[in-house]
Amino acid sequence: MPKPVNTGLGRVLVFVYGLFAVAATCRAAVQIIMKFDEAPVSYLLSALAAVLYVVATMGLVRGDAGGRRLAQACFTVELVGVLAVGTLSMLAPQDFPDATVWSGFGEGYGYLPLVLPVLGLIWLRRAQPVATGAVAEDPAVR
């Protein structure tokens, strides 16, 4: 039985993702405006993370087939990003003079940047109807 993406645990994800979207956007904006030259790579990564959080939140809120695909894509990129940046920040800390959201696998944010995309992907999988891609009208099922 298909479950709506944006209620239940999905609503918790929307809330936390929304919070991350606001926090990451503000942080990246402050970093880029105030001190971009200090660590351009870190700050651009922060900005990328912020965009992903915003788009993922929008996808979750929409909750239809397109929104779900959007959120799924964002979660995947996030997961790859946090794993890659986390590993790189361990191996080559000199390339990251200032921390990003994803540094050290998101340790500055209680590892939520690592946990959230995993949780999100699991949630989308569980909330997905059995026939993959066949159902386009989830909100109606509510």
Add this chain to the structure above:
Amino acid sequence: MGTARAVNVARMPAVLSTVTTVVALLLAAAALLASALNRAPDRVQFVGTVIVSVATVVLVGAAVASWIGGHSPRETTTFLGYALTMVLLPAGAWIVGKMEPTRFGSLIVGVAALIVPVLVLRIGQVFGA
């Protein structure tokens, strides 16, 4: 008299930080327990949200007061961002939590209440209190 006032201003946020942290953790405990017991956001969580909101407003007010008194934050923009987030977060979580009248609504209130102590810590760091 000048020193007495300075001591007052410098100490007040420390007490208020502790109070805010404690009430936020109590709210988190109540909300997460409610979520575990499969209960939607209830009156206890509402009262808790009001108390935590008041505590954050008083804390930020005290910080701003000592700012006016000459102790400016180390990073002004970041401080303002955290302060605004902390004041709005509990009420925002309550509103979203009420939209979800299941255990997950309580989970939202609980998660937000857990974030408040983190914000209190970060505000202390950027304020340099």
